[in-house]
Amino acid sequence: MQTSLTDEHVEQKRAIANRVKTIVAIALSAVIIVSFFFPYIRFVFRDTSYPLTGLQLATVRGMMVYGPQMSGLVTIPLLTRIAVIAGVVLALAGIVLLLVRKPVWAGVAYILAGVTPLVSLITTSNIQTAVTSLNISEIEIQYLWPFLCTLAFGIAGAILSLWTQGTERLAQSIFKVFSCVSVGSVAVITIYIIVSGAPALAEIGVGNFLFGTEWEASSEIFGILPMILSSIVGTIGAIIIGVPVGLLTAIFLSETANPILAKIVRPAVELLAGIPSVIYGFFGMLVIVPAIRTFPPFQGHTTGDSLLAAIIILAIMVLPTIVNVSETALRAVPVSYREASLALGATPTTTIFKVTVPAAKSGILSGVILGVGRAIGETMAVIMVAGNVPNMPRLLGSVRFLTTGIAMEMSYSTGLHRQALFAIGLVLFVFIMIVNISFTYISKKGVQMDAN
Template structure:
């Protein structure tokens, strides 16, 4: 009797959750026809619903000198339509007693406002081409509700299967958030960077040696080669120093001395990029300029200064990850090596470091990412002229090119900067894939 009562009570609770999910889903459907987003282009305001975003052709915008029709991106239209179809699908699935599938549909409906947020940035870019600088985009409560409502409906739907199933689903959703974020960023970068390549030409853009936005000439070969040279130089200097420092902390340092070195490494990791830039501008650049062999050959702002400052900045990451990896090597490995007659130094370089090489490689990958992506410090020491790289010459890296010009760029110039971001993104992907392949290859060779 008690079990039957408990089952009936659980069934009532599940019916309440299901009913609440259906009601909230219906409100999401209703929100499709309510004011969804507000565009303000100078003195003109458009308040449109999701239905209008999906059906109207675009906005007639009048600029100081130019006027035109700003069309709504196709992906925006698809997103807002999905934002109403997915809650309907979720409701139908609940009636068909498919709560997990319904929860999936509701989660996807909650993602659609985020896609709209990303894709409508192209509207802002199109309006800036009409010489309109006063632009604002405000997302109204229906769009916010569709985001929150989709998540709440998904939780209620899956909750009807029990707390354990809900917990598993939440873990799955959060694990998918990371993957979804990468996918969204990738789609956005490719969507934003492709138009400039189509207009300029892939060969001209990648292998052109001149960057002159005023003349409409966009060639980024000097930026690519400077970024590669700066990253390689920083790794060549930073990796040996970082690994040997980690070996000292993990293998040979006395506890008292290690307690002094550790805070210094942690402090390096916490220093803001702009402080590194000030240090480079006030110390490294004058030192290069006054160094006797370099005197009269450089103004100090150079590729060499960029390499030195980046080498310092990658140290904390490499040291921290490498030290952790070395400490994770079983003590039995060291004891066996010493028992066979190897010296402590030989044990470090022939046993400990090879055993920890996967972790060391991970630290190097993170260091490469830090070197490639650094902007502020490099801006202050590189000279920021798009020259072909020379060790004592002024250079401009990919990241600094974007940061310096994005604030005032418009039209094709702005699209070209997005394309630089696309090139940088692909570059980082190639580096990560290459390191991953090398790491797996090393593991397979060890296994054989």
């Protein structure tokens, strides 16, 4: 009888605690809904201030901005409108779901409501771009308490809703949420890049943009074919040099190295991974570029700032990634594979290249994929050694990569020019996605062939 009373008392306490959590979650979502009618974001353009409520962000067409030389109507981005409205609708949905005792779905609604301010944060940068095109540099965007409430209370409401299912369910839900962060980040970045870059592609024309051979921002001529080809050739060149060197280094460290020598080589490789890009750029500018310029066969044919210099510096930069990942994959191969090969009479070298490396090829390919990503995305070091002229790629000629084109001109770009730079980012994003998908397909195909 005593045990029964104790269990009943525990259940009552748990029910009261869950009721309190539900009431607090509903109260927080009510604050989110009410905050929709209070100033959400304040835009300050020179001496003009526009404090806009969530309702105004969703309904008004835009803001009239007056500059020293020109003025115009700056419209509210569609995604900003959708995000603000979605925050309120999802908070209301969370209340309804809690009342009908669907706490898990309520938690999902609250999480999505908490994400909507981040979407607003990203999309309002388009307003800054539009105002900059009016020759107004004094721009300030202030995110007020309703913005912060939606972000904080949405997450808090999700935690409270899921907590009513018990601590274990809350922990599982938190793990799932954080596991989805990477997917959500990719989705948000993808949407932002598409929204920012698509207008330029529509105005310039996809064909003219992708296959045009001239880039003259002052004349609004935007062709990025030289940059695309330079990026592709530079990445392929870096991989052709870096992969054999990195793979053989990994084989040396995992299979044949003397322990004392390995203790010297491994920290040196790890040190390469920690060196900032700008240091690589300085090294390339002060050592590689002069070496190319003074190399007897090249004298008089190049200034040193060239595609070749970019390939060499990128090949050095991808080495740590390829070496570390490949070494880990090689060490993961079971010792029994090596012993079986040696027992059948194979030499150690034959065992390495016929047994160990094929068994570890999935991990090695992952290292190559990461190396390709590092080479494609590198900016600072390439800026310092490539010459930065949008020419068609020549080994000894100055070139400009996609990444360097964005970095060099984004700070002063406005209007169509700025949108074209975002379109370059979109092309670069698609390019990287194609590379990753291709490597993943090749890796899975190789695993299936081995299984067969």
